[in-house]
Amino acid sequence: MGPDKNLLERWRNADILLLGGSAGSFKLLFHIVKSLLPTLNKAVIIVIHRKKNFFSEIEKLFAENSRMSLREIVDKDTLNKNTIYIAPANYHTLIEKDGTFGLDVSEAVWYSKPSIDVTFESAAEVYRERCIAILLSGANQDGAEGLLKLKQSGATTIAQHPEDAEMDEMPRAAINIGAAQYILHTDEIFKLLQTE
Amino acid sequence: MTDTSVIISSVQIAELIDLVKKFHGFDFSGYTKASLKRRVTRIMQLKKLSFYDLKHILVNDPHFFQEFLEEITVNVTEMFRDPSFYKALNNQVVPYLSTYQHSKIWCAGCSTGEETYSLAILMREAGLSQKSFIYGTDINTEVLKEARRGIYSLRNIKSYAENYQFTGLKGSISDNFTILYDAASIHNELKQNTLFSVHNLVSDGVFNEFQLISCRNVFIYFETELQERILELFYKSLCHLGYLCLGSKETIRSDAFKKKFKVINQKENIYQKVGT
Numbered sequence: 001m002g003p004d005k006n007l008l009e010r011w012r013n014a015d016i017l018l019l020g021g022s023a024g025s026f027k028l029l030f031h032i033v034k035s036l037l038p039t040l041n042k043a044v045i046i047v048i049h050r051k052k053n054f055f056s057e058i059e060k061l062f063a064e065n066s067r068m069s070l071r072e073i074v075d076k077d078t079l080n081k082n083t084i085y086i087a088p089a090n091y092h093t094l095i096e097k098d099g100t101f102g103l104d105v106s107e108a109v110w111y112s113k114p115s116i117d118v119t120f121e122s123a124a125e126v127y128r129e130r131c132i133a134i135l136l137s138g139a140n141q142d143g144a145e146g147l148l149k150l151k152q153s154g155a156t157t158i159a160q161h162p163e164d165a166e167m168d169e170m171p172r173a174a175i176n177i178g179a180a181q182y183i184l185h186t187d188e189i190f191k192l193l194q195t196e
Numbered sequence: 197m198t199d200t201s202v203i204i205s206s207v208q209i210a211e212l213i214d215l216v217k218k219f220h221g222f223d224f225s226g227y228t229k230a231s232l233k234r235r236v237t238r239i240m241q242l243k244k245l246s247f248y249d250l251k252h253i254l255v256n257d258p259h260f261f262q263e264f265l266e267e268i269t270v271n272v273t274e275m276f277r278d279p280s281f282y283k284a285l286n287n288q289v290v291p292y293l294s295t296y297q298h299s300k301i302w303c304a305g306c307s308t309g310e311e312t313y314s315l316a317i318l319m320r321e322a323g324l325s326q327k328s329f330i331y332g333t334d335i336n337t338e339v340l341k342e343a344r345r346g347i348y349s350l351r352n353i354k355s356y357a358e359n360y361q362f363t364g365l366k367g368s369i370s371d372n373f374t375i376l377y378d379a380a381s382i383h384n385e386l387k388q389n390t391l392f393s394v395h396n397l398v399s400d401g402v403f404n405e406f407q408l409i410s411c412r413n414v415f416i417y418f419e420t421e422l423q424e425r426i427l428e429l430f431y432k433s434l435c436h437l438g439y440l441c442l443g444s445k446e447t448i449r450s451d452a453f454k455k456k457f458k459v460i461n462q463k464e465n466i467y468q469k470v471g472t
Contacts, residue, residue, distance in 0.1 A: 072445075073445070074445050074446070074447055075415065075416045075443075075445050075446045075447065076420060076447075076449065088444075088445050090277070090278075091416075091445060094228075094230040094231055094234070095230060096228060096229060096230050097206070097229065097230075102228045102230050102231055102416060102417075103413075103416040103445050104231050104234070104270065104416060104417075105270055105272050105273075105413045105416070106231075106234075106235075106270040106272050107272055118234075122230055122234075125230075125233075126230075
């Protein structure tokens with residue numbers, strides 16, 4: 001079954017694609033990044049839980065496999081379409097009204113820095129209905145509250161189907177508080193992201 | 197858990213900035229608004245205050261402002277945060293500092309002192325303890341008291357020890373502490389090389405000449421215009437060919453200042469003052 005018409009229209013109209021994931025989402029995000037079309041016409045923001053001092057080569061690996069330009073966020077970077085932005089480790093990523101990123105070293109949220117909640121909430125305030133957000137696999141509840149804020153502000157919210165998620169706690173938490181307007185299987189997510 | 201019921205508007209933030217400036221003389225207008233909003237929301241949740249209550253208490257309770265200041269500014273810090281930065285500093289800047297009879301270092305926005313002591317430890321490891329002095333400054337008197345005390349929880353020290361391992365520095369971080377129960381107290385020998393005092397980057401000026409200024413993860417809370425004003429302050433506070441260190445995700449964007457500061461390490465954001 002393909003994504004429904006309403007969702008497709010919302011997808012086409014969105015300027016910002018937000019992706020949040022934790023444990024069990026890395027491989028999936030890698031394939032998503034690989035599949036995204038260079039003509040996407042959206043800014044993509046990825047918040048994935050990662051440890052500090054863990055010199056992961058996420059950016060390098062993702063960049064080498066992406067057809068879009070990709071960068072790790074630096075303070076005051078401007079959001080541009082057709083670019084993938086990755087939230088840096090040991091900072092929270094916020095979005096300012098003027099369309100720039102702001103970073104923050106304050107307390108971890110749900111033991112996480114970057115926290116998905118923080119970025120989602122911030123995006124909800126600035127971009128509202130222009131956002132489409134997908135919450136993927138993860139082993140804690142970060143992201144659920146942020147997804148709810150997005151929904152309340154008019155954004156389109158999607159949770160990965162818990163049956164498909166390697167760790168289902170994160171999407172399940174979002175579904176339980178009514179934050180997800182759509183619950184999609186992994187193949188449906190890919191289909192949506194491929195839609196022009 | 198965030199309380200979804202507290203929603204504060206940009207207009208209210210502007211109102212609060214005006215009020216704080218008028219009654220307490222602190223100017224937050226150049227601070228980034230998304231972060232400020234988040235901090236104010238947090239205070240309201242923590243203290244169970246409505247926006248009206250918050251304004252009232254800010255005007256009428258003289259003790260509350262100090263607490264407000266502490267909450268509104270982010271005081272999360274670590275020793276040896278970003279170990280690769282300290283490694284670069286040790287390799288690229290310390291040799292320069294060692295050529296001075298005496299070098300002065302300014303740790304701007306030092307919070308509870310962890311970074312200032314990290315620099316003190318770095319200098320000690322380089323054998324420059326007797327030839328260097330570090331000034332730690334912050335807007336906030338309460339955090340400076342903690343910095344002077346130099347007593348940190350043992351739980352945090354464990355994570356600092358992990359950072360330290362990655363710096364490539366010799367010795368062990370525990371050489372710098374006396375451990376008593378669940379606390380670690382910085383050795384007096386290190387404290388003797390530091391001085392903590394109040395300085396507001398927004399409103400205070402040059403107070404000394406430095407060979408090195410470290411101001412890490414402070415600019416992220418400032419809008420570009422304010423960043424540039426402070427870059428000018430740092431420029432004036434540095435000696436010829438002095439070094440400036442920003443946070444790993446902070447960068448100099450202005451063309452004017454790119455000419456005044458040469459990039460020494462792109463990844464770690466270490467700059468050197470050039471020109472006059």
